[in-house]
Amino acid sequence: xxxxxxxxxxxxxxxxxxxxxxxxxxxxxxxxxxxxxxxxxxxxxxxxxxxxxxxxxxxxxxxxxxxxxxxxxxxxxxxxxxxxxxxxxxxxxxxxxxxxxxxxxxxxxxxxxxxxxxxxxxxxxxxxxxxxxxxxxxxxxxxxxxxxxxxxxxxxxxxxxxxxxxxxxxxxxxxxxxxxxxxxxxxxxxxxxxxxxxxxxxxxxxxxxxxxxxxxxxxxxxxxxxxxxxxxxxxxxxxxxxxxxxxxxxxxxxxxxxxxxxxxxxxxxxxxxxxxxxxxxxxxxxxxxxxxxxxxxxxxxxxxxxxxxxxxxxxxxx
Amino acid sequence: xxxxxxxxxxxxxxxxxxxxxxxxxxxxxxxxxxxxxxxxxxxxxxxxxxxxxxxxxxxxxxxxxxxxxxxxxxxxxxxxxxxxxxxxxxxxxxxxxxxxxxxxxxxxxxxxxxxxxxxxxxxxxxxxxxxxxxxxxxxxxxxxxxxxxxxxxxxxxxxxxxxxxxxxxxxxxxxxxxxxxxxxxxxxxxxxxxxxxxxxxxxxxxxxxxxxxxxxxxxxxxxxxxxxxxxxxxxxxxxxxxxxxxxxxxxxxxxxxxxxxxxxxxxxxxxxxxxxxxxx
Numbered sequence: 267x268x269x270x271x272x273x274x275x276x277x278x279x280x281x282x283x284x285x286x287x288x289x290x291x292x293x294x295x296x297x298x299x300x301x302x303x304x305x306x307x308x309x310x311x312x313x314x315x316x317x318x319x320x321x322x323x324x325x326x327x328x329x330x331x332x333x334x335x336x337x338x339x340x341x342x343x344x345x346x347x348x349x350x351x352x353x354x355x356x357x358x359x360x361x362x363x364x365x366x367x368x369x370x371x372x373x374x375x376x377x378x379x380x381x382x383x384x385x386x387x388x389x390x391x392x393x394x395x396x397x398x399x400x401x402x403x404x405x406x407x408x409x410x411x412x413x414x415x416x417x418x419x420x421x422x423x424x425x426x427x428x429x430x431x432x433x434x435x436x437x438x439x440x441x442x443x444x445x446x447x448x449x450x451x452x453x454x455x456x457x458x459x460x461x462x463x464x465x466x467x468x469x470x471x472x473x474x475x476x477x478x479x480x481x482x483x484x485x486x487x488x489x490x491x492x493x494x495x496x497x498x499x500x501x502x503x504x505x506x507x508x509x510x511x512x513x514x515x516x517x518x519x520x521x522x523x524x525x526x527x528x529x530x531x532x533x534x535x536x537x538x539x540x541x542x543x544x545x546x547x548x549x550x551x552x553x554x555x556x557x558x559x560x561x562x563x564x565x566x567x568x569x570x571x572x573x574x575x576x577x578x579x580x581x582x583x584x
Numbered sequence: 585x586x587x588x589x590x591x592x593x594x595x596x597x598x599x600x601x602x603x604x605x606x607x608x609x610x611x612x613x614x615x616x617x618x619x620x621x622x623x624x625x626x627x628x629x630x631x632x633x634x635x636x637x638x639x640x641x642x643x644x645x646x647x648x649x650x651x652x653x654x655x656x657x658x659x660x661x662x663x664x665x666x667x668x669x670x671x672x673x674x675x676x677x678x679x680x681x682x683x684x685x686x687x688x689x690x691x692x693x694x695x696x697x698x699x700x701x702x703x704x705x706x707x708x709x710x711x712x713x714x715x716x717x718x719x720x721x722x723x724x725x726x727x728x729x730x731x732x733x734x735x736x737x738x739x740x741x742x743x744x745x746x747x748x749x750x751x752x753x754x755x756x757x758x759x760x761x762x763x764x765x766x767x768x769x770x771x772x773x774x775x776x777x778x779x780x781x782x783x784x785x786x787x788x789x790x791x792x793x794x795x796x797x798x799x800x801x802x803x804x805x806x807x808x809x810x811x812x813x814x815x816x817x818x819x820x821x822x823x824x825x826x827x828x829x830x831x832x833x834x835x836x837x838x839x840x841x842x843x844x845x846x847x848x849x850x851x852x853x854x855x856x857x858x859x860x861x862x863x864x
Contacts (some may be wrong), residue, residue: 296762300677302663304679307687310705311730313705314702387592387600391596392597413831414790414830416812417811420815424607424623430623461607464604493590514692515691522693524696539694543696543797555700556700559700562694570692
C-alpha cells in the first residue's frame with residue numbers, strides 16, 4: 267500500500283517535488299522525528315536478526331566468539347564464504363526437535379482456544395456494563411497485566427503443588443484422599459498460559475466490541491431472532507477482528523514461551539522456547555540455538571504477518 | 585451502545601475475576617505465614633519480610649533493576665513518542681512499512697528470539713569495535729529500551745489519533761514553526777500518554793526475565809533473575825514476601841496513573857462541553 271503511494275509521489279513533476287522540501291525547518295524536524303527511532307530499531311532490532319541468521323549457518327568452535335566466521339578475509343578480499351547447514355540438518359534429523367516444535371504449537375493453540383472461550387464472555391460482559399462499572403472492570407483486567415509475569419506464574423506453583431492450596435482444599439473437603447499431581451504436568455502449563463495471557467485476549471476483544479452497534483441487535487430481536495441466533499449471526503462475525511487480534515497476541519508469544527514450561531512444566535513438558543534457552547545456557551551451542559530460533563521465527567512469520575495486517579487495517583479505520 | 589448483562593455474562597465476569605485475583609491474594613496471604621513450608625500454615629508472622637530486608641543480594645538486585653528500569657523508561661518514552669509521531673502525523677514516508685513492522689514485531693516476538701538475537705549482536709559488536717566490553721547494565725538497558733519503545737509507541741499512537749490535529753493545524757496556520765507547535769500544543773496534550781508510556785516501560789523492564797538472562801553478564805543479576813534462580817527449586821516464603829511488596833508497589837503506581845489519566849480525560853470532556861456552549 268505504501269509502495270504505490272511512494273511511486274505516485276516519485277511521479278510528481280520536478281518543481282512540485284522541490285516544493286515538498288522547500289520548508290527546510292519542517293523537513294529537518296520531520297527527519298529527526300522519523301530517523302531517531304528508526305535508526306535505533308534498525309540497529310538493535312533488525313540487525314541482530316541478520317546476525318542470528320548468519321550464526322545459524324556457522325560452526326561451533328572453541329574460541330571467542332564460539333562460532334566460526336562465515337567469510338574469510340585476506341587483505342580486504344574475500345577468500346572463501348562458508349555456509350554450514352549442519353545445524354539445520356541436525357535439527358531436522360533429531361526427532362526431539364520436531365516433536366518439541368509440534369508440541370509447542372499444540373500447547374499454544376489449545377491455550378489460545380481456552381483463553382478465547384474464557385475471555386470472550388468477560389470482554390462482552392464488560393462492554394455491556396454501565397459506564398462507571400465499565401471503567402472499573404477494565405482497570406481490574408489491566409492491573410494483573412502490569413503485575414510481574416514471573417510472580418503470577420509463581421503464584422500458580424503455590425496453588426498446584428502436591429502440598430499446594432488446591433490439593434489441601436480438596437483433601438480437607440474430603441473429595442480426594444491423596445494429592446493429585448498437577449504441578450510439573452502439561453495441565454499446569456495450560457493453566458499458566460491462559461492465566462498470564464488472558465488480558466492480552468480480553469483487551470483487543472473489548473476494544474473491538476465497544477464499537478459494536480447496539481441497534482443491529484435490536485433490529486434482529488424485532489425481526490424475531492433469538493439471542494443465540496443473534497449472537498452467531500451478528501455479534502460474533504462483527505467481533506472477528508478482535509478475536510483474531512487477541513488470538514494472535516496469545517498464540518505467538520505462547521509458542522515461544524520459556525518461563526511457564528520451565529516453572530510449571532518442570533522437565534516433563536517440552537516446549538521450543540525452553541529447548542532454545544537450554545541450547546544457549548546449558549550446552550553453550552550458539553549456532554544450534556540460532557538455528558532453533560530461525561526455525562521458530564519461520565513458523566511464526568505467517569501469524570505475525572496476519573497480526574500486522576490487522577493492526578494496519580485497524581489503524582487506517584480509526 | 586450495548587447495555588444490560590445476562591446472568592451468564594455476570595457469572596462469567598465474576599468467575600473471571602476470581603480466576604485472575606485469587607492466586608495473587610493467596611500469594612500475599614502466604615507471605616505472612618510463619619512456616620518455612622509455604623503451603624503449610626504456621627501462624628501469622630513477618631519474619632520473611634525481615635529476612636528479605638537483611639539480604640544484601642536482594643538489595644543489590646533491586647537497586648540494579650530500578651536503575652535499569654528508570655533509564656529504560658526515560659529513553660523508551662522519548663524514542664516511542666517520536667516513533668508514534670512519525671507513524672500518525674507524518675503520513676507516508678520512505679521505509680514506513682519496515683518502520684511500522686519493527687514497531688509491532690517486538691510486541692509479539694517470543695522473548696527467547698529477541699534475547700538470543702541481541703546476545704549474538706552484542707558479541708559480534710564486541711569482536712568488531714570492542715564495545716560493549718562486558719555485558720550487564722548497559723546491554724540489559726539497551727535491550728529493554730528496544731522492546732519498551734514499541735509499547736510506548738502504541739500508547740502514543742492511540743493518544744495522537746484520539747486528540748486529532750485541528751489545534752496543531754490552527755497553530756501552524758497562524759505561523760507557528762513545527763517545533764513550536766510541538767512544544768506548545770502537541771506535547772502538553774500528549775503528556776498523560778507519555779506518563780503512562782513511561783510507567784509501562786518502567787514496569788516492563790522491572791518484569792523482564794528472559795531477555796535480561798540472555799544479555800546479562802557475570803555478576804549483573806536483576807531482580808527477576810534473582811527471583812527465578814530461587815523459585816526454580818520450589819516455593820520460597822521469602823519470595824512470597826518479595827512478591828507482595830512488588831505487587832502492592834505496582835498496584836499503587838498503576839492506580840495513580842489511571843487516576844491521572846481519568847482526570848485529564850474528564851477535563852478534556854469539560855473543555856469540549858464549554859466550547860460547545862460558547863458556540864451555541
